[in-house]
Amino acid sequence: MSSKKQSTGMVLVNYTRDPDLQDVDGVLPEDKQQDSTSVKLDPAVEEYTQLKPYAGMPKEVLLLYSSQARYRVPREVLFWLIVACTLALVALTITVIALSPRCLSWWQVSPVYQVYPRSFRDSDGDGVGDLKGIQEQLDHFEFLNIKSVWISPFYRSPMKDFGYDVEDFRAIDPLFGTMQDFEELLAEMHNKGLKLIMDFIPNHTSDKHRWFNLSRTRDPHYEDYYVWTDCNETSPRPNNWVSVFGNSSWTYDDVRGQCYLHQFLKEQPDLNFRNTHVRQEIIDIIRFWLGKGVDGFRMDAVKHILEAAHLRDEPQVDPEKPPESVTSEWDLYHDYTTSQLGLHDLMRDWRAEMDVYSREPGRYRFMVTESYDYHEVDKTMMYYGTSLVKESDFPFNFYLLDLPHNTSGLWVQQLVQLWMTNMPSGRWANWVVGNHDKPRIATSAGQTYIRVINMLLLTLPGTPTTYYGEEIGMENINVTDSEIQDPAGKYNTSASRDPQRSPMQWSGNVNAGFNNRTNVTWLPVHPDYTSVNVEVQKTDGRSVLSQYRFLNTLRQSELPLHRGWFCYIHADANVFSYLRELDGLHRAFLMVLNFGKESAVTDLSSIGELPDQLTVLMSTNGVSDGKVFQKSRIQTEAGEGLVIQFSAPTRFNPNHPKQCYVSEKACYLGAMDILYKC
Numbered sequence: 001m002s003s004k005k006q007s008t009g010m011v012l013v014n015y016t017r018d019p020d021l022q023d024v025d026g027v028l029p030e031d032k033q034q035d036s037t038s039v040k041l042d043p044a045v046e047e048y049t050q051l052k053p054y055a056g057m058p059k060e061v062l063l064l065y066s067s068q069a070r071y072r073v074p075r076e077v078l079f080w081l082i083v084a085c086t087l088a089l090v091a092l093t094i095t096v097i098a099l100s101p102r103c104l105s106w107w108q109v110s111p112v113y114q115v116y117p118r119s120f121r122d123s124d125g126d127g128v129g130d131l132k133g134i135q136e137q138l139d140h141f142e143f144l145n146i147k148s149v150w151i152s153p154f155y156r157s158p159m160k161d162f163g164y165d166v167e168d169f170r171a172i173d174p175l176f177g178t179m180q181d182f183e184e185l186l187a188e189m190h191n192k193g194l195k196l197i198m199d200f201i202p203n204h205t206s207d208k209h210r211w212f213n214l215s216r217t218r219d220p221h222y223e224d225y226y227v228w229t230d231c232n233e234t235s236p237r238p239n240n241w242v243s244v245f246g247n248s249s250w251t252y253d254d255v256r257g258q259c260y261l262h263q264f265l266k267e268q269p270d271l272n273f274r275n276t277h278v279r280q281e282i283i284d285i286i287r288f289w290l291g292k293g294v295d296g297f298r299m300d301a302v303k304h305i306l307e308a309a310h311l312r313d314e315p316q317v318d319p320e321k322p323p324e325s326v327t328s329e330w331d332l333y334h335d336y337t338t339s340q341l342g343l344h345d346l347m348r349d350w351r352a353e354m355d356v357y358s359r360e361p362g363r364y365r366f367m368v369t370e371s372y373d374y375h376e377v378d379k380t381m382m383y384y385g386t387s388l389v390k391e392s393d394f395p396f397n398f399y400l401l402d403l404p405h406n407t408s409g410l411w412v413q414q415l416v417q418l419w420m421t422n423m424p425s426g427r428w429a430n431w432v433v434g435n436h437d438k439p440r441i442a443t444s445a446g447q448t449y450i451r452v453i454n455m456l457l458l459t460l461p462g463t464p465t466t467y468y469g470e471e472i473g474m475e476n477i478n479v480t481d482s483e484i485q486d487p488a489g490k491y492n493t494s495a496s497r498d499p500q501r502s503p504m505q506w507s508g509n510v511n512a513g514f515n516n517r518t519n520v521t522w523l524p525v526h527p528d529y530t531s532v533n534v535e536v537q538k539t540d541g542r543s544v545l546s547q548y549r550f551l552n553t554l555r556q557s558e559l560p561l562h563r564g565w566f567c568y569i570h571a572d573a574n575v576f577s578y579l580r581e582l583d584g585l586h587r588a589f590l591m592v593l594n595f596g597k598e599s600a601v602t603d604l605s606s607i608g609e610l611p612d613q614l615t616v617l618m619s620t621n622g623v624s625d626g627k628v629f630q631k632s633r634i635q636t637e638a639g640e641g642l643v644i645q646f647s648a649p650t651r652f653n654p655n656h657p658k659q660c661y662v663s664e665k666a667c668y669l670g671a672m673d674i675l676y677k678c
Contacts (some may be wrong), residue, residue: 099676101666106195107366110147111464116436117154119503125517131177135185145552150197158208160267165206169285195295202282203301204268216256224275231259240313242329263304290357296366303371306343308336339379347391369395377422384427394430404444409576412595420661428663429462440500443476448639451620452593455641458551459591461566472537473544477502477526507535542622565653567660574600579652584668590644594636605632609652617645
């Protein structure tokens with residue numbers, strides 16, 4: 001060992017290190033120090049005076065620096081700061097997740113668009129629309145910003161009720177294509193971000209269905225698949241029950257020697273849902289199509305699914321009417337053939353099956369029920385389920401079908417309020433103004449009102465439903481007696497549903513672009529197709545189609561419109577007006593819709609939450625676009641609707657809770673641009 005004393009007071013010592021020994025705290029035992037150089041401080045010097053660390057310094061020097069306060073303290077502060085920030089971020093993330101309202105599902109974001117496949121698009125020239133025809137027109141849904149498409153039945157069927165008489169629930173009718181066509185359509189829809197909702201008919205089958213043929217021959221397994229009872233062949237009326245299409249609900253079957261129940265056509269025998277095998281068959285069919293990848297079902301005619309087992313006569317509306325003259329469904333109170341005990345157990349079972357398939361991320365399976373309950377709105381609301389057990393996501397709301405009965409703002413408010421006041425808290429609304437069973441709204445209400453009705457549909461809270469052609473203002477066609485195709489129309493020409501089922505008007509070409517191969521259409525095309533069609537209206541910024549598209553896009557892009565508060569503020573003989581707003585967001589929307597027969601000036605000066613001047617974002621007649629109104633004098637023409645966007649710091653709903661509704665309350669935090677539960 002040798003050493004040198006530097007002028008700094010540091011002694012450099014040469015050592016030879018034993019490789020078998022480990023050093024501790026940077027100091028080697030004296031008896032093992034060999035052939036190496038280390039640093040040793042002179043006891044007379046209180047600290048190492050090297051000005052800064054240097055590259056390649058030995059570990060002993062590094063340890064001396066790291067133990068000094070000026071290095072140790074910042075390091076510890078930085079460590080604990082990182083820990084605190086990490087914990088804060090975790091806490092913030094948990095808080096945001098806990099306070100955030102759930103995201104809207106696909107069936108809430110977009111309108112549901114109904115396709116009647118016979119009339120949408122014919123791809124093979126036989127005059128009847130088909131699945132390939134639908135696939136050819138998928139761009140139309142993208143253009144409209146539609147995400148949810150409901151397709152009416154395309155199962156194998158004898159077509160006595162155009163597909164609502166199902167012969168095989170697991171097969172495609174050749175009229176519409178093949179199972180491969182369906183699978184290709186579904187795959188292409190999913191590729192485009194579209195959802196497919198199938199029509200499902202659980203109440204009955206066709207009389208050509210295998211189950212019925214086995215049941216009428218008393219096969220032991222299928223004997224009770226349908227509702228049978230003893231009856232007399234010459235007078236087959238076990239009771240006074242009447243079909244929806246008129247006349248007795250009972251038909252005698254000479255093979256079995258009994259009568260079977262059919263609440264619709266005699267070719268549509270009712271299934272017996274008190275038979276557990278029937279219940280399982282229906283669940284298996286639901287699983288079959290869910291396994292194919294369909295995104296939801298529209299459950300048809302659900303209120304008819306169960307009937308009273310005792311088969312008693314139903315009470316007559318007019319007790320004085322001779323029993324033999326009771327031939328219409330309107331002649332009876334349907335106490336024993338609709339909405340029977342046990343019906344909602346079936347709905348819950350089906351919902352449970354769909355929930356199993358909804359566990360796949362991003363693949364929620366939707367269920368909507370169809371039930372015309374008329375003045376018994378409380379029965380319709382039961383299809384929402386309870387707070388503990390869910391049934392349908394919503395039942396179809398058919399009350400706006402009555403819009404043409406009275407053209408006034410007060411009447412429209414009454415129809416809207418009927419649903420909103422009866423809907424269970426926290427549920428999602430639905431609005432329907434037309435379908436394959438009802439006259440087109442442009443005909444029943446008049447072309448004057450089609451634009452304002454579309455504006456109503458697309459700005460009310462909930463999910464609007466659009467029947468094909470409503471987006472361009474299609475009207476009913478005139479069908480002569482010789483042209484009637486509808487079975488209901490053949491029983492009663494005034495009850496024909498053919499007028500609202502005419503071919504979709506795509507262009508001004510032959511057959512309105514519905515069939516480009518031949519000059520054949522299953523129903524006549526409306527004569528106005530040269531001016532009322534998709535192709536023409538796409539190029540016109542003020543057309544019914546362009547306004548529909550604008551409103552649908554606005555609805556999906558603006559928080560107040562698709563998940564904000566809905567508040568009534570005014571209704572009179574002409575105008576219905578309401579607000580859409582969101583707590584925390586200054587931007588809100590005012591709708592002023594004139595359903596009357598004359599122009600009107602609306603005074604909203606009593607609404608303190610509105611600014612004095614209001615600028616029109618969109619007018620259905622285009623004249624008032626961008627116009628500024630004083631809130632005391634908002635002028636509208638008959639059939640005109642205004643969307644007014646405004647900004648105000650005060651919301652209407654806190655001071656008027658009885659006039660406002662919201663499905664799920666949420667507030668907007670502008671600083672972070674997020675929604676939170678409030």
